Amino acid sequence: MSIPFWCVLICGLLIFVARVPVTKAMKEQGGYNNHLPRQQQAQLSGLGARALAAHQNSFEAFILFAVGVLMAHTTQTAGWLIDGLAVVFVVARVIYLLCYWADLAWQRSLVWCIGLVCSLLLMLSPTFRSVLL
Numbered sequence: 001m002s003i004p005f006w007c008v009l010i011c012g013l014l015i016f017v018a019r020v021p022v023t024k025a026m027k028e029q030g031g032y033n034n035h036l037p038r039q040q041q042a043q044l045s046g047l048g049a050r051a052l053a054a055h056q057n058s059f060e061a062f063i064l065f066a067v068g069v070l071m072a073h074t075t076q077t078a079g080w081l082i083d084g085l086a087v088v089f090v091v092a093r094v095i096y097l098l099c100y101w102a103d104l105a106w107q108r109s110l111v112w113c114i115g116l117v118c119s120l121l122l123m124l125s126p127t128f129r130s131v132l133l
Helices: 003-017 019-027 039-043 047-074 080-101 104-133
Strands: none
Touching: 003 080, 019 039, 019 047, 019 080, 039 047, 047 104, 080 104
16 A cells, blocks of 8 residues: 555544544543534533544545545556655644644644645646656
């Protein structure tokens, strides 16, 4: 499996890692309400609310990243830049989660932008394929 595909797998798992503090915060509210979990999540504050937002953003970021990797793969665009963009995206997402949990707002926005740029460059990579090969 290629480096970008490994990165897609890791990012898919990060979606659920982002949820761990949400579950913990829900349990601290008197137990996890499995009948109405979304209603309970809407009442979270502090770390729990930030973790929920990070979890939801992880889905949004994953879609663009996975599409970018697939666009590069299906057009047979490969090389050091594609691998590098995928790895930087994963690192940015890990830092993003840590910043969100720690309530570091501008730092979180900065690494979010880095991840977005990586996804967009992966999507555009077929247009500069000759440079990469």
